Amino acid sequence: MNDSLKQQITGFLADRVSALGFAPVDRFDEAPEKHHPARLCRDAATVIVFGIPIPRGVLTSPDYDLYGIHRSYHTVYRHLDEIGLALCNFIESKGAHAAIAVPSYAPLVFHGAEPWGMLSLKHAAVNAGLGAFGRSGQMYHPEYGSLLRLAGVVTSAQMPRDPIISEDPCPKGCNACQKKCPAGAFTKSGEFRKMICLPYSVKHAIYPLALKGADALNHIERVVNTAGNDYWLACDECLKACPNNRPRRQAG
Numbered sequence: 001m002n003d004s005l006k007q008q009i010t011g012f013l014a015d016r017v018s019a020l021g022f023a024p025v026d027r028f029d030e031a032p033e034k035h036h037p038a039r040l041c042r043d044a045a046t047v048i049v050f051g052i053p054i055p056r057g058v059l060t061s062p063d064y065d066l067y068g069i070h071r072s073y074h075t076v077y078r079h080l081d082e083i084g085l086a087l088c089n090f091i092e093s094k095g096a097h098a099a100i101a102v103p104s105y106a107p108l109v110f111h112g113a114e115p116w117g118m119l120s121l122k123h124a125a126v127n128a129g130l131g132a133f134g135r136s137g138q139m140y141h142p143e144y145g146s147l148l149r150l151a152g153v154v155t156s157a158q159m160p161r162d163p164i165i166s167e168d169p170c171p172k173g174c175n176a177c178q179k180k181c182p183a184g185a186f187t188k189s190g191e192f193r194k195m196i197c198l199p200y201s202v203k204h205a206i207y208p209l210a211l212k213g214a215d216a217l218n219h220i221e222r223v224v225n226t227a228g229n230d231y232w233l234a235c236d237e238c239l240k241a242c243p244n245n246r247p248r249r250q251a252g
């Protein structure tokens with residue numbers, strides 16, 4: 001177990017990220033076979049997850065919340081990917097370890113029309129102790145709620161695990177996200193349906209042109225992973241409604 005490498009990584013990321021956690025690969029036993037850390041990295045031992053929040057100010061912008069989210073997301077995704085690449089090279093410079101970055105957004109893997117991350121960063125973040133799932137299906141960090149954008153690294157280096165957060169992040173009786181959703185993405189029992197939300201909320205100018213006709217599914221992965229990186233987010237109602245995305249503490 002490499003305590004010293006974990007400390008070095010924590011120091012390396014200290015001024016670069018706002019949240020950081022370490023999960024051992026044995027916490028991924030229930031991951032779908034194709035999306036298990038071992039499919040990304042040979043001899044995978046540890047999944048490192050880190051995040052940077054988008055500013056809360058975009059959610060309360062009178063007219064420009066969606067514009068603010070668009071630029072914040074796509075700026076932080078690229079930034080997180082750069083940090084992931086730098087962290088892989090840092091880990092590999094410290095010994096005979098393999099490391100591979102888990103991208104913050106694309107490339108995505110498609111199962112039919114449904115996009116999946118190579119590794120689910122939300123599940124990895126929960127496994128690494130960064131937060132817990134809320135009723136909206138998102139991962140909520142104790143300070144940043146679901147405004148934390150994530151990326152990660154899978155490595156063959158074994159490092160000490162961080163504790164999991166088991167508390168439910170949702171206040172008792174809250175269902176604000178479900179009430180506000182204009183797409184009906186939640187079932188009556190509150191289950192989040194990704195494939196109702198996505199077509200309503202994720203837009204891209206090229207999709208109607210490039211993804212039409214009977215064989216659209218045959219090239220959806222190539223279209224989304226090349227042209228789709230700068231998608232437009234057309235809905236943020238659940239983000240705005242959620243009390244977990246409001247400030248938790250007074251600044252000093």
Ligand code: SF4
Binds near residue numbers: 184185200236237
């Ligand atoms: S992003 Fe919009 S459509 Fe999707 S779950 Fe949230 S409120 Fe519903």
Ligand code: SF4
Binds near residue numbers: 137243
């Ligand atoms: S709006 Fe309420 S129920 Fe929905 S995720 Fe946020 S705290 Fe949980």
